Amino acid sequence: MCSQVVGLFILGVFLLGRSPSYGQLSATYYDDTCPNVSSIVSGVIQEAFTSDVRIGASLIRLHFHDCFVNGCDGSLLLDNTDTIVSEKDAVPNANSTRGFEVVDSIKTALESSCPGIVSCADILAIAAEASVYMSEGPSWTVLLGRRDGIIANQSGANTALPNPRQNITQLKAVFEAVGLNTTTDLVALSGAHTFGRGACRFFSDRIYNFSGTESPDPSLNSSYLETLSALCPQDGDGTVVANLDPTTPDVFDKNYFSNLQENRGLLQSDQELFSTTGSDTIDIVNLFASNETAFFESFVESMIRMGNISPLTGTEGEIRLDCRKVNNDSSGSADVLVSSI
Ligand code: HEM
Ligand SMILES: *[C@@H]1O[C@H](CO)[C@@H](O)[C@H](O)[C@H]1NC(C)=O
Ligand SMILES: *[C@@H]1O[C@H](CO)[C@@H](O)[C@H](O)[C@H]1NC(C)=O
Ligand SMILES: *[C@@H]1O[C@H](CO)[C@@H](O)[C@H](O)[C@H]1NC(C)=O
Ligand SMILES: *[C@@H]1O[C@H](CO)[C@@H](O)[C@H](O)[C@H]1NC(C)=O
Ligand SMILES: *[C@@H]1O[C@H](CO)[C@@H](O)[C@H](O)[C@H]1NC(C)=O
Ligand SMILES: *[C@@H]1O[C@H](CO)[C@@H](O)[C@H](O)[C@H]1NC(C)=O
Ligand SMILES: *[C@@H]1O[C@H](CO)[C@@H](O)[C@H](O)[C@H]1NC(C)=O
Ligand SMILES: *[C@@H]1O[C@H](CO)[C@@H](O)[C@H](O)[C@H]1NC(C)=O
Ligand SMILES: *[C@@H]1O[C@H](CO)[C@@H](O)[C@H](O)[C@H]1NC(C)=O
Numbered sequence: 001m002c003s004q005v006v007g008l009f010i011l012g013v014f015l016l017g018r019s020p021s022y023g024q025l026s027a028t029y030y031d032d033t034c035p036n037v038s039s040i041v042s043g044v045i046q047e048a049f050t051s052d053v054r055i056g057a058s059l060i061r062l063h064f065h066d067c068f069v070n071g072c073d074g075s076l077l078l079d080n081t082d083t084i085v086s087e088k089d090a091v092p093n094a095n096s097t098r099g100f101e102v103v104d105s106i107k108t109a110l111e112s113s114c115p116g117i118v119s120c121a122d123i124l125a126i127a128a129e130a131s132v133y134m135s136e137g138p139s140w141t142v143l144l145g146r147r148d149g150i151i152a153n154q155s156g157a158n159t160a161l162p163n164p165r166q167n168i169t170q171l172k173a174v175f176e177a178v179g180l181n182t183t184t185d186l187v188a189l190s191g192a193h194t195f196g197r198g199a200c201r202f203f204s205d206r207i208y209n210f211s212g213t214e215s216p217d218p219s220l221n222s223s224y225l226e227t228l229s230a231l232c233p234q235d236g237d238g239t240v241v242a243n244l245d246p247t248t249p250d251v252f253d254k255n256y257f258s259n260l261q262e263n264r265g266l267l268q269s270d271q272e273l274f275s276t277t278g279s280d281t282i283d284i285v286n287l288f289a290s291n292e293t294a295f296f297e298s299f300v301e302s303m304i305r306m307g308n309i310s311p312l313t314g315t316e317g318e319i320r321l322d323c324r325k326v327n328n329d330s331s332g333s334a335d336v337l338v339s340s341i
Pocket of ligand 6: 181183184
């Protein structure tokens with residue numbers, strides 16, 4: 001019996017070694033191995049929503065910040081160790097990305113139902129869809145089968161993620177670098193700013209000293225400017241947060257785009273999409289502001305494209321047991337082999 005197990009194990013290693021898989025993502029990836037994965041993820045997020053209305057927004061942002069850096073490989077989730085320089089401490093993430101404890105709870109629930117099966121990278125993709133759907137946005141079929149990376153790339157997180165003070169040319173370059181469409185994907189995915197929050201430190205320059213002019217951003221709606229300056233006093237607490245969508249802050253709808261038409265985008269990078277003279281993004285903003293179905297359809301397509309950025313598949317990477325750290329293979333597989341013998 002034991003030798004059969006060892007035999008199968010060795011055969012398995014042999015076959016995997018001989019025929020590396022370059023498989024694509026698939027909608028049915030966990031159908032046999034973890035059929036309830038979606039409901040398990042949704043259940044944990046539903047519970048988290050009861051104490052944190054912002055959690056859905058925070059979770060979709062984790063998928064975005066994961067995918068733009070070394071692809072959708074769960075690298076964002078790794079904590080610092082002697083060998084890992086965490087992406088969590090990169091400028092776009094530090095004191096900003098949140099929801100990691102909820103990802104841990106999802107992983108714990110999945111390890112209890114289907115141990116060693118569902119990757120942390122896939123958890124983020126499933127959580128992004130569940131978060132949008134639970135916020136009255138569209139639902140879609142999430143493609144799965146990503147495996148988890150074993151490195152983090154903090155310097156990559158500092159360069160490959162967009163920042164809120166970039167102009168349209170710079171934003172397009174960031175999206176182009178990961179192979180996304182610089183018009184439709186840029187505008188549709190920015191529509192995720194229809195829910196969640198942004199801290200004063202990311203936009204207060206627009207209120208007090210835009211581009212070093214010591215005056216407000218001229219594209220900022222004057223009544224909105226008053227609201228924001230009351231919330232974020234000059235030299236005040238930069239960690240105070242504003243709603244990214246002042247009209248329906250926790251609903252996933254098209255109001256982000258109607259806000260841009262009224263010069264009520266919170267971040268410079270938001271307003272740029274509508275206020276840059278001659279930009280090909282303006283027509284898309286107008287389309288999405290007038291037709292929520294068109295926005296939802298494009299958003300779903302763009303989320304699937306974003307979720308397809310350089311996934312590890314087949315025998316690449318691993319299925320992490322704890323999303324915060326890489327598996328210790330020197331103890332893991334050796335133990336299995338030794339105890340089988
Ligand atoms: C286009 C370039 C983008 C820039 C410059 C940008 C920048 C930012 C910034 C500065 C914040 C506020 C963070 C904080 O206050 O801690 C934020 C929040 C957020 N971003 Fe983006 N973002 C961009 C694109 C995206 C995309 C593509 C998505 C998802 C598909 C996304 C989803 C979100 C969400 C949901 C929040 C709110 C998070 C929360 O409340 O915890 N963003 N973004
Ligand atoms: C899967 O979820 C369904 C309900 O959503 C439940 O009836 C069933 O027992 C679950 N199966 C497993 C294996 O957890
Ligand atoms: C994050 O917040 C902590 C505590 O407020 C602060 O000490 C640290 O400097 C902040 N880090 C960054 C990169 O803003
Ligand atoms: C880190 O990310 C940057 C930006 O995407 C990329 O150019 C670089 O190759 C990555 N480094 C590693 C070691 O993956
Ligand atoms: C965007 O910013 C870059 C770098 O500051 C600058 O070279 C470029 O001219 C700007 N583009 C627009 C459209 O303002
Ligand atoms: C982006 O997609 C649109 C159609 O949605 C297409 O017309 C355009 O050429 C694409 N842009 C790039 C840079 O691929
Ligand atoms: C406004 O910004 C410019 C350039 O960043 C800086 O030199 C100047 O000191 C700032 N003014 C104030 C009042 O903070
Ligand atoms: C400013 O916002 C208000 C709604 O708060 C809107 O009625 C008005 O048209 C906006 N003004 C401009 C110039 O966009
Ligand atoms: C809204 O967009 C959808 C999807 O592209 C399209 O089928 C529909 O005809 C549009 N509605 C209107 C009123 O234009
Ligand atoms: C990995 O496992 C080996 C053998 O059990 C152990 O000596 C080592 O300390 C472990 N390393 C880490 C980082 O946990």
